[in-house]
Amino acid sequence: MAVLKLSMVCFLLFILHSNAQTLSLDFYSKTCPSLAKTVSDTTARFIYAAPSLAPALLRLHFHDCFVDGCEGSILLNSTSNNTAEKDAIPNRSLRGFQVIDAVKLEVEKKCPGQVSCADILALVARDAVSQIKGPFWKVPLGRRDSRVSIGSRALTNLPPPFFNITQLIASFASKGLSVKDLVVLSGGHTIGVSHCSSFTTRIYNFTGRGDADPTMDPNYVTELKKVCGPTDTTTIVQMDPGSSKDFDNDYFSIVKKRRGLFQSDAALLNNAETSKYIQSHSFNQFDKTFFSDFAESMQKMGSIGVLTGTAGEIRRVCSVVN
Ligand code: HEM
Known part of the structure; x- marks a missing residue:
């Protein structure tokens, strides 16, 4: 009986752990130790050539997080039967998607299938801002990517410029x-x-x-x-x-x-x-x-509504679900 109870507790702890809503600084320390450098170097190449991409990338992260959480839904393309957030009116002026794609490509070369697009976006936004001599902040990691992106959610969740x-x-x-x-x-x-x-x-x-x-x-x-x-x-x-x-x-x-x-x-x-x-x-x-x-x-x-544990997925390409 005691063994049964113990295994029940272990099982519950396992479930809780796998769905835990926590991010951590060392999340990829074993699965992708080169992550920070890969992201920072690739971002720097873009920012050096076009510093005006830094604000664009900061805004991209903001627009991701405010619509159903920082889960990379802003990066998904529309499909024949779905208008994604990217194509909603407040998002049509977003820029910098090519930077995220390029960084993801480099990260995938080194650590295939390990690092989420949501984490990459959070890191790129931070690196881009600090590379133009702005503030630097720590980015706890472990976000996972959503499988959905619904255009109308952008309209209801992003504050418009005429808000009081x-x-x-x-x-x-x-x-x-x-x-x-x-x-x-x-x-x-x-x-x-x-x-x-x-x-x-x-x-x-x-x-x-x-x-x-x-x-x-x-x-x-x-x-x-x-x-x-x-x-x-x-x-x-x-x-x-x-x-x-x-x-x-x-x-x-x-x-x-x-x-x-x-x-x-x-x-x-x-x-x-x-x-x-x-x-x-x-x-x-x-x-x-x-x-x-x-x-x-x-x-x-950066921690609004994140998906962790076994929720969502790790997208292979940031603009499409696996
Ligand atoms: C408080 C509510 C906010 C409103 C109503 C708002 C609204 C806007 C609007 C209308 C634009 C110009 C879009 C365009 O016409 O091209 C813009 C640009 C921008 N916003 Fe906000 N924003 C808000 C909060 C934020 C936050 C929280 C951040 C980031 C922390 C942010 C970062 C930016 C940046 C960096 C740009 C320039 C983007 C670029 O150069 O491409 N905004 N915002």
């Missing part, structure tokens, strides 16, 4: 992220670009009467109008004009000056906690607490 502060806080809270995470991670907008179409309503037709958002600096509205026509869908502008390739504290001074590009940026002035963070980080360019805060929040974001 209440909606933004609720969106982040639904992913287990705090108000502080919201303001810190929005600081990711210190790098990268936006299409005009993401904010033209704000500068041309805010309330449907041909007006601009009164919370945006009117001089900035004028500047933006010179670059973006009302129906422009192709032009891109830097979100942190002049230093959109540098990961710095500029985002917070921009928002403070009412020059944040999206309503979601401006909205951060409408809450005591987010506004306080903006005020205190907009003065000192050498204040590195933003970097350590960003690192902490990225680790949290």
Whole structure:
């Protein structure tokens, strides 16, 4: 009887272990010891040639994690009977998929069938940001890849640029992220670009009467109008004009000056906690607490809804299920 009980306990422990929702830094230490170097070297080749890919890769990771967790569903292609997340409207401006594919190819050469695309994306985003002299954060590993990617889930899970502060806080809270995470991670907008179409309503037709958002600096509205026509869908502008390739504290001074590009940026002035963070980080360019805060929040974001244990699969090619 005692033996039976013991084997039952062992079996239960085995089940619990195989489904455990934990990631670990040494997850691939035996199955792919060269992983970190392979990912970092391959990413560096791309970033060296085109530093503007760093913001694209950071955003790719964010859009993966917010839609059903960091499980690589953003990387899957649509099929004849399914529109994948990649093809949903908010994701059509995503870039950098070729970097993930190239890194996966290199990793597969060294450790076939071992490393998930979700882990590769998390590592590439971190490496790309740190390679442009941005913050570095630890990436616990062990994510597995989903077998599904549903376009409509992107629409319901990604915060759009016109969200107000209440909606933004609720969106982040639904992913287990705090108000502080919201303001810190929005600081990711210190790098990268936006299409005009993401904010033209704000500068041309805010309330449907041909007006601009009164919370945006009117001089900035004028500047933006010179670059973006009302129906422009192709032009891109830097979100942190002049230093959109540098990961710095500029985002917070921009928002403070009412020059944040999206309503979601401006909205951060409408809450005591987010506004306080903006005020205190907009003065000192050498204040590195933003970097350590960003690192902490990225680790949290990177663990949203992960698949572990025996859930999902390890995709062989990131854009298709096995
Ligand atoms: C708080 C809610 C957020 C909203 C509403 C938002 C919205 C947007 C929009 C509309 C764009 C421009 C897309 C385009 O037109 O090309 C963009 C770009 C970007 N976002 Fe966000 N975002 C948010 C949070 C985040 C977070 C949490 C991160 C990362 C930690 C992030 C990183 C980026 C980056 C790096 C870009 C530039 C991408 C590139 O250069 O290709 N965003 N975001």
